[in-house]
Amino acid sequence: MSKSVLNQPQFHDEEAAYAYVEARIWPRGPVCPHCGGVERNRKMEGKSTRIGVYKCYDCRQPFTVKLNTIFESSHIELRLWLQAIFLIASSKKGVSSNQLHRTLGITLKSAWFMSHRIREAMKDGGLDVFGSGGGAVEIDETFIGHDHTKKPKGQKKGRGFEHKNKVFSLIDRTTRKARSVVVDNLKASTLRPIMMANIAREAYVMTDEAAQYTNRYSNLGRFFANHGVVRHAAKGYVNFNDSNVHSNTIEGFFSIFKRGMKGVYQHCAHNHLNRYLAEFDFRYNNRIALGVDDQQRAETLLKGVKGKRLTYRTIGQ
């Protein structure tokens, strides 16, 4: 018998799919999402009952494991959701909505909706700070596509990147993890609150020589224990006084992100970009090089489905 992951029952059988998700979302047994009750939940049996329905005898309301997750009020079978999660978690560069539409046999609209909900589940909430214990944190920004919420082209323009989407990223060089956010502009007053919320005061922060990091008032040396400046103008991207000061890690991250966005997703609307970033952060933070295999990555993704109905961004807001 083949050991193919795709032979696992949760991908084919709806009851097995529910059992699989329940075991992960309710490791200690069902929890009523209405009142939080854990004692008097009974599984509804009987031929006319839908799969996975429980009733809470504290508040007398029915519920399933899908409530208060990305699966809530979706008409797509749970086993197809699990297939989509596995496909997205195990692919190195992402899966387009078109591909999901063809592989799962669902409409393009459903596939699009599904993949955005799954990206939402990839957001980690960003609770831990980077650079704790004085570790190095690389900071940089990049531009991708056009921000259609800004003035159309042809009007008065500043520098070339004015109408592009702006992405601001941090990488903790010790844990080798990334965190990214869409920003409206690159002013120090926009970036500093994000840095203050996500980086430890004792960190060694590495940036390029851009004014928002180095000028008199926004100099990061005032806010963090150490600030190393990389001279892009010089040959290479290192500071020759200290070879530890470089931005090679974050340059590498941006190149994966850009190749992925161009190759798989082609273009994306400004208001969805934060979810694509969550996907690239997630994939980078759960990569093979950090010892995470496909199955573990899918499991981590599945743990993130809880409480993710709304689309909001916790970082930097």
Ligand SMILES: [Zn+2]
């Ligand atoms: Zn209840």
